[in-house]
Amino acid sequence: MEKIIVIFFSVVLINNFVLSRFLGLCPFLGVSRESGAALSMGLAVTFVMTMASIVTWFFYYFFLVPYQLEFLQTIVFILVIATFVQFVEMVMAKTSPALQEALGIYLPLITTNCAVLGVSLLNVREGYSLIETTVNGFGGGLGFTVAILLMANIRERLEFCDIPECMKGFPISFIVTSMLAFSFFGFQGFFSK
Amino acid sequence: MGFLFRSGEIFIKGVWRENPTFRLVLGMCPSLAISTSVVNGFGMGMAATFVLLGSNIMVSLVRNFTPSKARIPIFIIIISTFVTIVELFTEAFTPGLHKALGIFIPLIVVNCIILARAEIFASREPILYSIADALGMGVGFTLALMLISAIREVLGNGTILGRPIFGPDYDPAIVMILAPGAFLTMGLLIGLMNYITRKR
Amino acid sequence: MGMGSDSVILISIIVLGGIGLLCGILLMVASKFFSVAIDERVGELITMLPGANCGVCGFAGCAQYAKNLISGQSPANSCKVVDQEKSMAIAAFIGVKNEGIVKEVAVLRCQGGDGVVPRSADYTGLKTCRAAALFFGGDKACSYGCLGYGDCVKVCPFQAISRGENGLVVINAAKCVGCGLCVKECPKEMLLLLPSTSEVYVACLSKDRGKKVTQVCKKGCIACRKCEKACPVQAIVVEDNLAKIDFLKCTNCGLCGEACPTESIGRRY
Numbered sequence: 266m267e268k269i270i271v272i273f274f275s276v277v278l279i280n281n282f283v284l285s286r287f288l289g290l291c292p293f294l295g296v297s298r299e300s301g302a303a304l305s306m307g308l309a310v311t312f313v314m315t316m317a318s319i320v321t322w323f324f325y326y327f328f329l330v331p332y333q334l335e336f337l338q339t340i341v342f343i344l345v346i347a348t349f350v351q352f353v354e355m356v357m358a359k360t361s362p363a364l365q366e367a368l369g370i371y372l373p374l375i376t377t378n379c380a381v382l383g384v385s386l387l388n389v390r391e392g393y394s395l396i397e398t399t400v401n402g403f404g405g406g407l408g409f410t411v412a413i414l415l416m417a418n419i420r421e422r423l424e425f426c427d428i429p430e431c432m433k434g435f436p437i438s439f440i441v442t443s444m445l446a447f448s449f450f451g452f453q454g455f456f457s458k
Numbered sequence: 459m460g461f462l463f464r465s466g467e468i469f470i471k472g473v474w475r476e477n478p479t480f481r482l483v484l485g486m487c488p489s490l491a492i493s494t495s496v497v498n499g500f501g502m503g504m505a506a507t508f509v510l511l512g513s514n515i516m517v518s519l520v521r522n523f524t525p526s527k528a529r530i531p532i533f534i535i536i537i538s539t540f541v542t543i544v545e546l547f548t549e550a551f552t553p554g555l556h557k558a559l560g561i562f563i564p565l566i567v568v569n570c571i572i573l574a575r576a577e578i579f580a581s582r583e584p585i586l587y588s589i590a591d592a593l594g595m596g597v598g599f600t601l602a603l604m605l606i607s608a609i610r611e612v613l614g615n616g617t618i619l620g621r622p623i624f625g626p627d628y629d630p631a632i633v634m635i636l637a638p639g640a641f642l643t644m645g646l647l648i649g650l651m652n653y654i655t656r657k658r
Numbered sequence: 659m660g661m662g663s664d665s666v667i668l669i670s671i672i673v674l675g676g677i678g679l680l681c682g683i684l685l686m687v688a689s690k691f692f693s694v695a696i697d698e699r700v701g702e703l704i705t706m707l708p709g710a711n712c713g714v715c716g717f718a719g720c721a722q723y724a725k726n727l728i729s730g731q732s733p734a735n736s737c738k739v740v741d742q743e744k745s746m747a748i749a750a751f752i753g754v755k756n757e758g759i760v761k762e763v764a765v766l767r768c769q770g771g772d773g774v775v776p777r778s779a780d781y782t783g784l785k786t787c788r789a790a791a792l793f794f795g796g797d798k799a800c801s802y803g804c805l806g807y808g809d810c811v812k813v814c815p816f817q818a819i820s821r822g823e824n825g826l827v828v829i830n831a832a833k834c835v836g837c838g839l840c841v842k843e844c845p846k847e848m849l850l851l852l853p854s855t856s857e858v859y860v861a862c863l864s865k866d867r868g869k870k871v872t873q874v875c876k877k878g879c880i881a882c883r884k885c886e887k888a889c890p891v892q893a894i895v896v897e898d899n900l901a902k903i904d905f906l907k908c909t910n911c912g913l914c915g916e917a918c919p920t921e922s923i924g925r926r927y
Contacts, residue, residue: 287490288565290486337673339542340674343534343538344677348684351685352688377570383565387561422784435483436645436646443639446637
């Protein structure tokens with residue numbers, strides 16, 4: 266139990282996927298202009314990361330490890346993730362059009378996203394059990410959501426500031442991100458004894 | 459001779475005018491994560507170039523046979539095959555690099571540069587131009603990585619290529635090696651690129 | 659390791675092929691069970707709509723409006739962006755009677771630009787109307803006036819408003835379709851939607867009277883009631899020290915504007 270709590274808090278705050286591990290930067294920078302869209306993106310990413318962690322865990326331990334095919338994990342994982350997201354999209358379109366309107370457009374963006382594949386690979390590298398994997402995936406998504414919400418709110422206010430022409434857009438976003446990463450540094454050593 | 463000239467054009471475009479890191483702003487994740495030393499930057503750049511080359515060639519070869527709806531999964535499978543090759547190769551022959559790059563070697567699969575080039579370029583153009591594009595983008599990416607790594611290594615570690623260049627009393631700004639320094643460097647470099655290209 | 663390289667290749671092919679087949683079958687089955695029927699008329703309707711996604715119809719975008727039109731959940735005149743003719747065409751397309759739309763145009767109820775109203779403060783905060791308005795109505799001597807930082811400019815999907823040279827915003831009546839987004843956005847309610855048949859409007863919102871107004875603005879409404887007396891149809895009354903026009907009664911004769919001593923009644927051309 267203690268290990269699960271440690272995993273959860275470290276992946277949300279200390280080893281935040283975006284601000285500390287550099288995963289999921291493309292959607293982070295792309296969708297963080299508006300806080301409503303950012304929240305939707307964060308929720309979609311959390312959902313996909315959690316489910317992807319679980320599904321890839323199964324595929325790894327039931328298909329790859331018994332036949333000593335661990336080296337195929339990259340190919341199998343990305344295949345499974347892409348299939349799964351496509352499947353979820355179809356189910357969502359049919360069962361909940363409202364959800365489809367809110368989150369649907371973000372799902373294809375998340376498929377080829379380093380955060381999702383990254384969390385799946387990290388899970389097997391750390392040798393997590395199924396519960397630990399689920400917590401890691403969920404926490405990772407939650408950490409992403411926290412970061413992207415902070416970023417979106419800052420960028421909304423940045424719109425009204427006098428930024429030099431050459432720094433508009435990506436450069437200032439990166440610098441803001443570095444400030445965010447700095448502030449998250451304060452969480453280092455959270456669990457030291 | 460026209461096609462040689464066009465190939466050269468495509469190559470140069472990938473290095474400068476459409477540099478994937480600074481102008482297209484693609485492939486941010488590995489650019490920031492592993493650029494802590496010039497050696498790592500070069501290694502990652504070479505790995506990505508190899509995958510880019512392989513995938514561009516294969517995609518260009520099969521471009522007339524791939525059904526439109528299934529093209530993204532097919533591209534991903536092709537790319538992931540080459541990435542697995544690179545993974546196994548670095549694990550066997552360059553274990554130091556393999557350890558330093560860590561999880562970002564398999565993450566080359568979802569590196570936006572490679573998928574984007576396959577989608578935008580290789581699936582429409584013949585092999586020679588696809589090769590030129592792959593080499594151009596790969597070289598551009600490698601040079602960009604090396605630039606970022608050089609800045610971060612010099613300021614954050616006081617070394618270049620592993621050799622200390624300041625005296626032993628130099629107190630490096632460790633933050634440059636860590637996450638905030640990466641974002642800061644990238645932001646300032648893109649801003650600088652914008653400034654230079656706008657002045658022209 | 660214990661496995662010969664041949665068997666590794668064989669097993670890899672079998673396992674990968676198997677997983678691929680599994681995924682393919684799953685997606686095929688899913689696409690059969692979870693297919694959603696789309697009415698082709700929706701696509702056609704979307705092309706007839708302006709595609710501005712401004713939200714005036716009450717739906718999130720033209721695609722949504724089209725879907726709701728087809729399913730009968732929306733009256734056919736909710737879209738105010740199209741002109742009368744197009745609106746009729748849309749109604750005819752889905753086979754309903756159209757009640758017709760009332761076209762509206764936005765006007766700015768202020769003439770207090772630079773030279774008419776002085777600035778009362780050197781404002782260095784966030785350069786948006788919403789922020790500036792929090793400070794006692796803004797950095798103009800008249801606290802009811804337009805601040806000109808352009809929140810309405812940013813929100814207009816048709817680029818019908820722009821920031822003028824004199825510190826006010828200028829509305830291009832030709833581009834304005836009366837969607838009303840600017841009216842909602844302005845923190846001081848400076849903008850008003852006029853029915854397209856109305857041309858005369860009161861270009862001031864000041865609730866002060868007499869000397870208090872003339873001290874800060876040359877063109878403000880001083881509540882002298884001369885317009886009330888001049889109007890032949892009693893369409894204009896002064897309430898709360900501000901003249902108001904009832905557009906249902908107004909005949910656009912303009913006598914009120916001629917009578918006004920401070921020129922605070924404007925005419926929209």
